[in-house]
Amino acid sequence: MGENTGGGTRTVHEILDSSLDSVDHAEQVAMDLAQESGFEEEDLHKIGMSVRECMVNAVVHGNRYNAQKKVDFSISLANGRYTIRIADQGDGFELSDLPDPLAEENLLRHSGRGIFLVRAFMDDFQVRRISPSGTEVILVKNVVAPA
Amino acid sequence: MSVKLTNRQVGDVSVVDVAGRITLGEGSSALRDCMRDMIAKSQRKILLNLSEVTYIDSSGIGELVSGFTTVTNAGGQLKLLGLTKRVKDLLQITKLYTVFDVHEEEAHAIRSFT
Numbered sequence: 001m002g003e004n005t006g007g008g009t010r011t012v013h014e015i016l017d018s019s020l021d022s023v024d025h026a027e028q029v030a031m032d033l034a035q036e037s038g039f040e041e042e043d044l045h046k047i048g049m050s051v052r053e054c055m056v057n058a059v060v061h062g063n064r065y066n067a068q069k070k071v072d073f074s075i076s077l078a079n080g081r082y083t084i085r086i087a088d089q090g091d092g093f094e095l096s097d098l099p100d101p102l103a104e105e106n107l108l109r110h111s112g113r114g115i116f117l118v119r120a121f122m123d124d125f126q127v128r129r130i131s132p133s134g135t136e137v138i139l140v141k142n143v144v145a146p147a
Numbered sequence: 148m149s150v151k152l153t154n155r156q157v158g159d160v161s162v163v164d165v166a167g168r169i170t171l172g173e174g175s176s177a178l179r180d181c182m183r184d185m186i187a188k189s190q191r192k193i194l195l196n197l198s199e200v201t202y203i204d205s206s207g208i209g210e211l212v213s214g215f216t217t218v219t220n221a222g223g224q225l226k227l228l229g230l231t232k233r234v235k236d237l238l239q240i241t242k243l244y245t246v247f248d249v250h251e252e253e254a255h256a257i258r259s260f261t
């Protein structure tokens with residue numbers, strides 16, 4: 001793991017196994033750094049849960065727990081933006097293919113709410129396929145300066 | 148601790164006190180197993196006390212929904228008690244708050260079963 005706390009910027013970069021332990025670990029790292037960066041309790045929860053949801057997608061749906069596949073996890077704090085990048089080595093997916101969890105016919109579905117919650121909790125959320133295979137998600141929470 | 152489930156009987160209502168985290172893995176599996184066990188034992192009036200739940204993710208929400216549909220399809224009732232602000236907020240933004248019958252007081256919840 002690399003970490004740089006000098007000059008008002010912070011970065012973390014880790015290569016994680018495709019396991020639920022990695023999900024817990026990434027969530028904790030993201031919350032710890034967010035707390036050090038001055039985020040309040042409610043935003044810490046939103047950041048932690050968003051990282052959890054995206055890590056679950058990467059480990060379970062992307063890499064399918066394949067021990068040969070890794071999750072590239074990084075965080076940077078710069079220019080007032082707390083940015084988290086999570087990239088898996090799976091087959092990828094299209095956001096447009098995801099059903100709307102708020103649609104009447106989907107309300108009682110067992111799954112399909114993770115990405116919806118991430119979009120609700122973060123200030124910016126982007127997904128793209130990466131080469132040769134995999135999905136990269138970028139999560140951003142803006143740091144609000146104290147009044 | 149991931150999650151702790153404690154069953155107790157109040158009249159003909161099965162109350163499950165849930166404490167800890169309901170997340171993908173141990174937490175959601177424990178809740179799923181508990182619900183299946185109660186259905187298998189023909190328990191049809193189930194009250195989930197979530198007042199000690201510290202964290203729930205989308206998988207945990209999915210287990211609540213799955214339990215609700217399973218119990219309802221079996222002719223029973225599943226209700227929720229004592230939502231923390233975070234759980235309540237999650238159910239509201241996912242439009243599930245109105246799907247569940249939610250109570251703040253156990254005695255009131257018990258009486259609401261028909």
